[in-house]
Amino acid sequence: MLDLRDSFIAGAYIVAAVLFIFxxxxxxxxxxxxxxxxxxxxxxLLALGATxxxxxxxxFGTIAAGMLVGAGIGTYFAxxxxxxxxxxxxxxxNGMGGxxxxxxxxxxxxxxxxxxxxxxxxxTTSIVMGTxxxxxxxxxxxxxxxxxxxxxxxxxxxxxxxxxxxxxxLLAVILVGAAVVMNRGGTAALWMVFAGALLxxxxxxLPIGGGDMxxxxxxxxxxxxxxxxxxxxxLHNQMxxxxxxxxxxxxxxxxxxxxxxxxxxxGNVLFGAFGATTAAxxxxxxxxALPVRQTTAEDTAIAxxxxxxxxxxxxxxxxxxxxxxTVRELATDLEKRGVDVKYAIHPVAGRMPGHMxxxxxxxxxxxxxxxxxxxxxxxxxxxxxxxxxGANDVVNPAARDDPSSPIYGMPILDVDKARNIIVLKxxxxxxxxxxxxxxxxxxxxxxLFGDARQSLTEVGQALKLV
Amino acid sequence: MSIELVLGIYVFILAMFVxxxxxxxxxxxxxxxxxxxxxxxxxxVVLGAMLVAGAADTPLLHVLGFVAVVxxxxxxxxxxxxxxxxxxxxxxxxxxxxDA
Numbered sequence: 001m002l003d004l005r006d007s008f009i010a011g012a013y014i015v016a017a018v019l020f021i022f023x024x025x026x027x028x029x030x031x032x033x034x035x036x037x038x039x040x041x042x043x044x045l046l047a048l049g050a051t052x053x054x055x056x057x058x059x060f061g062t063i064a065a066g067m068l069v070g071a072g073i074g075t076y077f078a079x080x081x082x083x084x085x086x087x088x089x090x091x092x093x094n095g096m097g098g099x100x101x102x103x104x105x106x107x108x109x110x111x112x113x114x115x116x117x118x119x120x121x122x123x124t125t126s127i128v129m130g131t132x133x134x135x136x137x138x139x140x141x142x143x144x145x146x147x148x149x150x151x152x153x154x155x156x157x158x159x160x161x162x163x164x165x166x167x168x169x170l171l172a173v174i175l176v177g178a179a180v181v182m183n184r185g186g187t188a189a190l191w192m193v194f195a196g197a198l199l200x201x202x203x204x205x206l207p208i209g210g211g212d213m214x215x216x217x218x219x220x221x222x223x224x225x226x227x228x229x230x231x232x233x234x235l236h237n238q239m240x241x242x243x244x245x246x247x248x249x250x251x252x253x254x255x256x257x258x259x260x261x262x263x264x265x266x267g268n269v270l271f272g273a274f275g276a277t278t279a280a281x282x283x284x285x286x287x288x289a290l291p292v293r294q295t296t297a298e299d300t301a302i303a304x305x306x307x308x309x310x311x312x313x314x315x316x317x318x319x320x321x322x323x324x325x326t327v328r329e330l331a332t333d334l335e336k337r338g339v340d341v342k343y344a345i346h347p348v349a350g351r352m353p354g355h356m357x358x359x360x361x362x363x364x365x366x367x368x369x370x371x372x373x374x375x376x377x378x379x380x381x382x383x384x385x386x387x388x389x390g391a392n393d394v395v396n397p398a399a400r401d402d403p404s405s406p407i408y409g410m411p412i413l414d415v416d417k418a419r420n421i422i423v424l425k426x427x428x429x430x431x432x433x434x435x436x437x438x439x440x441x442x443x444x445x446x447x448l449f450g451d452a453r454q455s456l457t458e459v460g461q462a463l464k465l466v
Numbered sequence: 467m468s469i470e471l472v473l474g475i476y477v478f479i480l481a482m483f484v485x486x487x488x489x490x491x492x493x494x495x496x497x498x499x500x501x502x503x504x505x506x507x508x509x510x511v512v513l514g515a516m517l518v519a520g521a522a523d524t525p526l527l528h529v530l531g532f533v534a535v536v537x538x539x540x541x542x543x544x545x546x547x548x549x550x551x552x553x554x555x556x557x558x559x560x561x562x563x564x565d566a
Contacts, residue, residue: 020507021488027500028492034553037503041546044510048542051513057520066519066532070512070539077540078547086552090502093544097508100538104514107530111521122471214498221505228511229478235514236470242481243510249485251504254497261494353497361555 005053012050013239019043020243024250047239083362084319087352088148091141091217094224098137101227102194105130108234109190121181123234128177130230131190132197137224139201144217147210154210166203169196204270211393212269214352215259219266222251261347262410292428295446297455300387300422301462303446304330307384307420309340311376313413314360317390317425319350321452324363327389330460331365342369344376344386344413346394373413380417388415388423388439390452392430396437406435421445424455499552506545512538 002010020043026036057063074093081089105127112119119127146152173196179185180193208216225247232240259266304310312327331341343365349356357370371379380386388395391413398405399412415421421444428440428447439445448455492500515538519531 021484024485024488024500024504024507027496027503028489030493030496033496033499034550037499037506037546037549037553040503040507041550044507044542044546047510047513048516051516054517054520056517059520059522062519062522062528062532063516063535066515066535067539070536070541071543073536074540074542074544075547078544078551081548083551083555086498086502086548089544089548090498090505093509093541093548094505096537096544097505097511097541100509100511100515100534100541103530103534103537104511104518107518107522107527107534108514110527110530111518111523114524120468120471122468218501221501221508224511225504225508228508228514229481231511231514233471233474235517236474237514237517238474238477240510240514241474241477243507245478245481246485246488247504247508249482250489251501253486253489254492254501254504257492257494258497261497347494352501354495355498357495358498358552358555 005055009050009053012046013242016043016047016050016239017242019046020246024246047243051239082322083359084322085149086358087214087217087355088145091145091148091213091220094217094221095138095141095145097224098134098141098220098227100134101224101231102131102134102138102197104231105134105227105234106190106194108231110187113187124181124183126230126233128180128190128193130227130234131194132173132177133223133230134227135194135197136201136204137220137227139198140205140220140223141201141217143202143205144213144220147205148213152206154213156209157206162203162207166200169200169203173197173200208269212264214348215255215262215264215266215269218251218255218258219270222248222255225249225251258348258353261353264410292441293443293446295422295448297448297458298462299446300448300459301466303385303420303422304334304339304387304459305337305463305466307339309342309383310334310385310387311342311344311371311380311383311415311418313344313346313386313388313391313395313415314349314356315346315389315391315394316350317392317452319355319359319390321390321454323389323453323456324359324365326453326456326460328360328363328365330456330463331369333460333463342371342376342379344371344373344415346373346391346413347411349391349394373411377414380414383418385420385422386415386418388421388425389456390424390426392425392437393435395439396435397439398435398437415439416442416444419444422448424448424450424452426451499549502545502549502552506542506549509538509542509545512542514538 023036023040026032109127147154176189177193180189225244229241229244395415399407399410515534522528522531
């Protein structure tokens with residue numbers, strides 16, 4: 001039987017688990033999403049509070065110090081990060097969770113072995129797997145962070161014998177891990193599993209292109225959930241198992257939904273090394289001869305001012321230039337002139353699904369002006385001017401027309417059907433997929449080169465003089 | 467196998483089904499906030515870090531426990547706050563916000 005204290009802890013855990021489930025449920029609909037997140041946060045607070053009553057805890061000094069530092073760092077970064085840098089922030093927090101799971105597994109192993117307690121094979125297996133998965137998630141997330149933050153090249157990084165080397169490391173880790181489970185090798189072997197997994201995590205994400213990072217982060221997210229659940233087996237704590245598995249399962253489903261939005265299979269994302277081989281050939285042959293028609297801010301302003309309907313297609317270029325407010329101001333000025341302005345949002349525009357909606361909502365763009373891909377694609381033929389702001393792959397007609405293109409089959413915005421197309425872009429550089437975009441060479445297309453915010457400001461000024 | 471492990475496996479499998487079912491229909495607009503929220507929830511692992519740090523009896527375990535609690539707490543607090551900031555953008559706006 002449990003005494004009063006243990007019963008209270010168990011009860012609090014059950015309530016917390018229910019709050020997590022209801023929180024996730026409410027997060028599936030825009031109207032209730034915010035309350036869902038707060039419900040889950042409440043559940044977390046309850047679970048953490050109840051844990052403090054656990055008899056296994058002998059001293060609170062280390063916990064208090066760690067909590068203070070960790071909560072301070074987490075809250076500070078979460079509050080100050082730019083909306084545009086949100087995806088890499090999620091990656092970073094995910095990596096920290098992975099590291100926690102690995103460290104908890106290792107620490108518990110050290111405690112058990114030094115205390116001379118007998119550990120079952122089930123527990124030791126959980127320890128080895130928790131260490132492995134947590135460490136993979138840690139370095140994998142750090143690399144994903146580096147790619148999105150552009151500390152590392154967002155291009156797929158490949159080197160010879162990559163797969164063979166990865167396989168060898170993986171096999172070695174499995175062997176050493178098996179030795180730990182069979183009580184041979186001890187702590188040194190577990191540290192080796194940890195080190196090998198750290199290496200594998202980085203090697204696993206490095207060859208994946210920046211465009212696929214949302215899917216990768218989602219996978220790593222569900223892996224961290226799994227690692228957390230495994231620590232629950234080690235510590236005999238059902239709260240960890242429930243919450244960890246909830247994340248592992250919903251994260252897996254989310255990964256599938258995301259890759260479906262991009263019309264790619266998860267396997268293709270992970271092992272396709274997208275764009276590294278095909279793009280080199282395509283870019284080399286086509287890029288040289290094709291003409292590009294440039295335009296000026298003044299001409300763009302005139303084209304927009306005399307259009308009846310304008311559709312703005314925001315992409316990652318808008319996000320990096322933080323041009324969401326400038327584009328909204330331009331749209332408001334156009335509306336005052338009687339121009340019908342809409343925004344076309346591709347499901348994977350920006351770097352995460354929903355990223356663009358968040359940015360434009362931040363700039364007070366009304367909901368009813370945001371059109372999803374299916375709504376807007378029929379309208380392009382009646383659109384006078386499409387203004388593409390820093391989007392590339394999501395408007396590449398090759399995805400629709402060219403079966404040899406690596407992005408063939410990805411649903412795109414059919415902007416090439418519009419009467420005029422103006423593309424704001426930093427340079428003729430490639431998008432995330434690293435491939436040539438025929439839209440930029442189309443006879444209806446005019447290019448306005450420069451930083452998106454700078455260009456939009458100039459267009460806005462020119463518009464006042466029209 | 468201990469009875470606790472068997473129970474754990476039960477919980478694992480049932481929670482897996484709940485996890486799949488609970489978010490089966492989610493619009494793509496919410497993919498990022500949902501990922502961010504689940505990211506915060508797996509920060510629950512800080513609970514394990516607390517147990518380890520609280521029971522630590524060697525300097526090495528104290529260090530491991532401390533680092534684990536720091537990372538885990540950053541995951542939890544940062545995760546929920548960042549998700550809240552994302553979702554804040556979805557609420558109805560009454561007042562015009564000035565440009566930063």
